Structure formats: structure tokens, C-alpha cells
Amino acid sequence: MNETALTVQQTARPTGFPTAGHFRFVESALPAPAPGELLVENLYWSVDPYHREMMDGAFALNAPLEGRTIGRVLESRAPGIAAGELVFHRAGWRTHSAVAAEQVRVLPQFEGVPLSAHLGILGGTGLTAYVGLTRIARLKEGQDVFVSAAAGGVGTATGRLARLLGARRLVGSAGSADKVKYLTEEVGYDAAFDYHDGPAAALLSEVAPDGIDLFVDNVGGEQLGAAVGALRQYGRIVRIGTIGQYNKPTLTPVPLDLSQIVEKSLRMEGFLVSDYRSVQDELYAFAVPHLRSGRIRSDETVVDGFGRIVEAFLGMMRGENTGKIIVRG
Numbered sequence: 274m275n276e277t278a279l280t281v282q283q284t285a286r287p288t289g290f291p292t293a294g295h296f297r298f299v300e301s302a303l304p305a306p307a308p309g310e311l312l313v314e315n316l317y318w319s320v321d322p323y324h325r326e327m328m329d330g331a332f333a334l335n336a337p338l339e340g341r342t343i344g345r346v347l348e349s350r351a352p353g354i355a356a357g358e359l360v361f362h363r364a365g366w367r368t369h370s371a372v373a374a375e376q377v378r379v380l381p382q383f384e385g386v387p388l389s390a391h392l393g394i395l396g397g398t399g400l401t402a403y404v405g406l407t408r409i410a411r412l413k414e415g416q417d418v419f420v421s422a423a424a425g426g427v428g429t430a431t432g433r434l435a436r437l438l439g440a441r442r443l444v445g446s447a448g449s450a451d452k453v454k455y456l457t458e459e460v461g462y463d464a465a466f467d468y469h470d471g472p473a474a475a476l477l478s479e480v481a482p483d484g485i486d487l488f489v490d491n492v493g494g495e496q497l498g499a500a501v502g503a504l505r506q507y508g509r510i511v512r513i514g515t516i517g518q519y520n521k522p523t524l525t526p527v528p529l530d531l532s533q534i535v536e537k538s539l540r541m542e543g544f545l546v547s548d549y550r551s552v553q554d555e556l557y558a559f560a561v562p563h564l565r566s567g568r569i570r571s572d573e574t575v576v577d578g579f580g581r582i583v584e585a586f587l588g589m590m591r592g593e594n595t596g597k598i599i600v601r602g
């Protein structure tokens with residue numbers, strides 16, 4: 274066992290795109306679990322777009338950060354959870370965490386399914402996609418779906434789950450030709466475009482000439498405006514995230530034709546996955562058999578080494594990931 278722990282701290286507030294200089298690694302003795310707590314050696318870390326939002330204020334400076342993490346219990350001072358158990362918790366961005374037993378979830382083991390999937394398609398990422406499709410969009414068989422940031426964690430999970438839920442034409446946008454190819458050849462999208470290649474409305478009408486019923490939006494901005502134009506009568510917009518603006522110091526106006534919201538009776542609804550944790554078991558029941566049969570998989574970019582966690586986070590915001598970005602210790 275390592276005798277020391279490493280923790281990442283944020284040292285300054287960024288304006289615009291953050292750099293490695295906004296973080297530091299701090300070495301300390303292993304944390305000692307208090308009664309009711311567990312000492313967890315962390316194995317996999319999630320770095321997420323919402324961490325960028327937290328860097329503007331919710332993350333305290335020069336203090337441990339939070340993040341979704343999978344680890345193994347090294348020492349338990351809590352009844353009901355034994356050393357050796359694999360657990361999920363949120364005291365991430367550090368190699369070792371002392372966490373209260375109520376704040377961990379012992380992970381179910383699904384034979385044939387990699388542990389990292391609990392941060393990907395079976396974790397908050399997949400749950401976001403599943404809730405977006407089933408609770409917010411209320412996807413019906415035969416509907417046509419457009420997904421922005423389609424090659425990321427939420428976007429790939431949305432594509433795979435939408436297909437299983439009966440979507441008809443599935444189109445997506447992403448930031449490179451390689452990602453476009455990945456979407457159509459690996460994930461099951463019918464067509465996709467690189468949003469750098471021209472005005473979003475024109476690119477969307479090429480891949481969805483007959484329009485769309487649902488827009489699952491991870492980005493906002495120009496693509497949201499384009500989707501409003503492409504949506505059919507009674508269409509729905511599921512607002513999942515706004516990665517297009519997290520690194521911009523000022524908000525840019527969205528080119529949105531508001532009259533179309535009325536004329537086409539459109540509905541736009543946002544949500545936070547944290548309000549839908551009760552749907553977790555339903556996601557397992559739905560997705561695990563398909564993961565086991567190989568019909569779907571958890572799309573992941575794995576970065577090896579806790580020492581590269583900041584690099585992985587910054588790279589994710591630059592679009593270097595395909596599928597969910599995960600750091601492996």
C-alpha cells in the first residue's frame with residue numbers, strides 16, 4: 274500500500290479556458306478514517322464538464338475537489354461495508370479518500386461488464402442519457418433524434434440507448450471527422466456532421482432533410498438555434514448541458530427564432546441528473562443485459578495515471594475524448 278496520498282486542489286479562478294496552472298498536486302499522509310468512515314483507495318476517476326462550472330466558485334480554492342470516483346475499501350470503520358468492497362463515491366480528485374459510509378454506494382458486480390462502465394454508460398453519464406430520453410424527451414418508437422456533442426460520454430450513451438428505445442433516424446454533431454466516423458461506424462448513428470464545417474442550420478439540414486422530433490442538447494449556442502428550425506410540430510428539446518459556453522467569460526446570444534417555439538408547439542426542458550438517482554436500478558435493468566450480450570458498450574477514453582487527471586480534464590474540454598473520459602490509477 275502507498276504510504277502517502279495525492280490530492281488535486283484548485284489554486285486560482287480561471288477567466289475563459291483553464292490551464293494546468295490553476296491546479297496543484299498536494300502530497301500528504303494517508304487520511305485516517307473516523308468512526309463511521311471508510312478509507313478508500315481510488316481506482317477510477319471521472320472528470321466532467323460541470324467541474325469547469327464549479328471552478329468559477331463552487332470549488333473552494335486550495336482544498337480537495339469533488340468528483341465521481343470508484344475505489345476499493347482499504348479499511349472500514351463502518352458496519353455493513355467490509356474492506357475489499359468496490360464502492361462509488363464523490364470525494365474524487367485524490368488517490369485516497371476517507372468517506373462516511375452513507376456517502377458511498379457499494380457497486381453491484383455485473384459479470385462481463387467492466388468496472389469503469391459505472392462511470393460511463395451505467396454511471397451518471399448513462400443515467401443522464403437515459404433520463405433525458407425516457408423522462409424528459411419521452412422518446413417514442415419511430416421518432417427522429419438529433420444529439421449535439423454526440424461523440425462524448427452523454428452523447429454516445431444517448432445514441433446507443435436511443436437506438437434500443439426505438440429511435441428511427443439518429444443524427445449527431447461532433448468536433449472532428451474522426452468522431453463523425455466513430456458515430457456512424459461504431460455507435461449506430463445514421464449520419465453525423467462536424468460542427469466546424471459551416472453554419473449549423475445548413476449542416477443539420479443535410480443530415481436530417483426531413484426534420485427531427487427530438488433534440489438532445491449538450492452544447493447550446495448555434496446548434497440549439499438550428500435544431501429549433503429543424504424540429505417538427507410538437508418537437509421537444511432536452512437541455513442537458515451547455516459546454517459551448519462554459520469556457521467563455523461572457524455569454525454569447527443564441528440565434529433562436531422564438532416564434533417557432535409557438536408555431537410548432539415546441540417544448541424545451543432542462544434537468545439535473547442528481548434529481549433522478551431513483552432511476553439508477555431501472556438503468557441497470559435496461560442496459561446491463563445489452564452490455565452483456567455485446568449489443569451496446571460503454572464508450573470510453575481511458576487516461577492512465579492519477580498524475581494525468583488535470584491533463585485529462587483539460588483535454589476533455591478541448592474535445593480530446595471519444596466517449597466518457599475516465600482516469601485510471
Ligand SMILES: NC(=O)c1ccc[n+]([C@@H]2O[C@H](COP(=O)([O-])OP(=O)(O)OC[C@H]3O[C@@H](n4cnc5c(N)ncnc54)[C@H](OP(=O)(O)O)[C@@H]3O)[C@@H](O)[C@H]2O)c1
Nearest residue numbers: 322401425426427447448491513514515516517545546592
Ligand atoms: N444535466 C445533467 O445532469 C448533466 C449530467 C452530465 C453531463 N451534463 C452535460 O452534458 C454535456 C456532455 O457532458 P459529458 O460528460 O458527456 O462530456 P463529453 O461530451 O464527454 O465531453 C465534452 C465534449 O464537449 C465537446 N465540446 C467542447 N467544447 C465545445 C464547444 N464549444 N462546442 C461544441 N462542443 C464542445 C467536446 O467534443 P467535440 O470534439 O465534439 O467538440 C468534448 O469532447 C455537458 O454539457 C455537461 O455539462 C449534464
